[in-house]
Amino acid sequence: MSKLVPWIASPVKVVEEVTKLARIGPGDVVYDLGSGDGRVIVLTSKLTGARGVGVEIDPALIVISEEKAKEYGVQDKVKFLQKDFREVDLSEATVVYLYIYYNVIKEYLLEKLENELKPGTRVVTLEIPVPGWMPVVKRGVQDEAGVVRTLYLYIKGISEPSAWKNDEASDEWMEEFRRRLWGNVKKPSLKVADDTSG
Numbered sequence: 001m002s003k004l005v006p007w008i009a010s011p012v013k014v015v016e017e018v019t020k021l022a023r024i025g026p027g028d029v030v031y032d033l034g035s036g037d038g039r040v041i042v043l044t045s046k047l048t049g050a051r052g053v054g055v056e057i058d059p060a061l062i063v064i065s066e067e068k069a070k071e072y073g074v075q076d077k078v079k080f081l082q083k084d085f086r087e088v089d090l091s092e093a094t095v096v097y098l099y100i101y102y103n104v105i106k107e108y109l110l111e112k113l114e115n116e117l118k119p120g121t122r123v124v125t126l127e128i129p130v131p132g133w134m135p136v137v138k139r140g141v142q143d144e145a146g147v148v149r150t151l152y153l154y155i156k157g158i159s160e161p162s163a164w165k166n167d168e169a170s171d172e173w174m175e176e177f178r179r180r181l182w183g184n185v186k187k188p189s190l191k192v193a194d195d196t197s198g
């Protein structure tokens, strides 16, 4: 196990924006790979009711994260694994958050993201794009210090290069994809209204 990135915390305002950008809700399972003091996992759970898993190599940060989860009353919804994020199975995740170096994503996580994430899983990154992937949204958000930070939103199944060659998405897959993307927003009706005005 080795520490591949130092601890730098995501600003709270950025985390709030992540919940909106990825439309996180109670049905989601959020993973933060390199979860620091646990703020992303604790806050997203507190704000949306989502379950969360933080993966962090530093045991002192795990202790802080668990204390924070209790303080915010989300200890039954979140857990923190003291592990190397390269060794964690991501198949349960519906949202993955990354605030780590470009080269670390490229060298250690890209293949895992491609192989383990389910279609429709959202990947949100702060400042650092996922190498070779196409974001569906790139959004600037002002942090507490007034500095504009950049968030990227990706969707597994359409953002990664291997998906661009896949033109065989089933109706079922597309329906699930739309549900995840738009939540419960009503689809616009294509029916032309009767004109009874004469």
Ligand SMILES: C[S@@+](CC[C@H](N)C(=O)[O-])C[C@H]1O[C@@H](n2cnc3c(N)ncnc32)[C@H](O)[C@@H]1O
Binding pocket: 001, 002, 003, 004, 005, 006, 007, 008, 009, 010, 032, 033, 034, 035, 036, 037, 039, 040, 055, 056, 057, 058, 061, 083, 084, 085, 086, 098, 099, 100
């Ligand atoms: C830039 S910080 C981000 C913290 C948190 N995600 C946030 O946004 O506030 C990166 C974190 O990754 C952790 N880390 C570094 N290498 C790791 C590894 N191999 N496995 C798990 N965590 C690691 C560091 O200890 C640090 O807390």
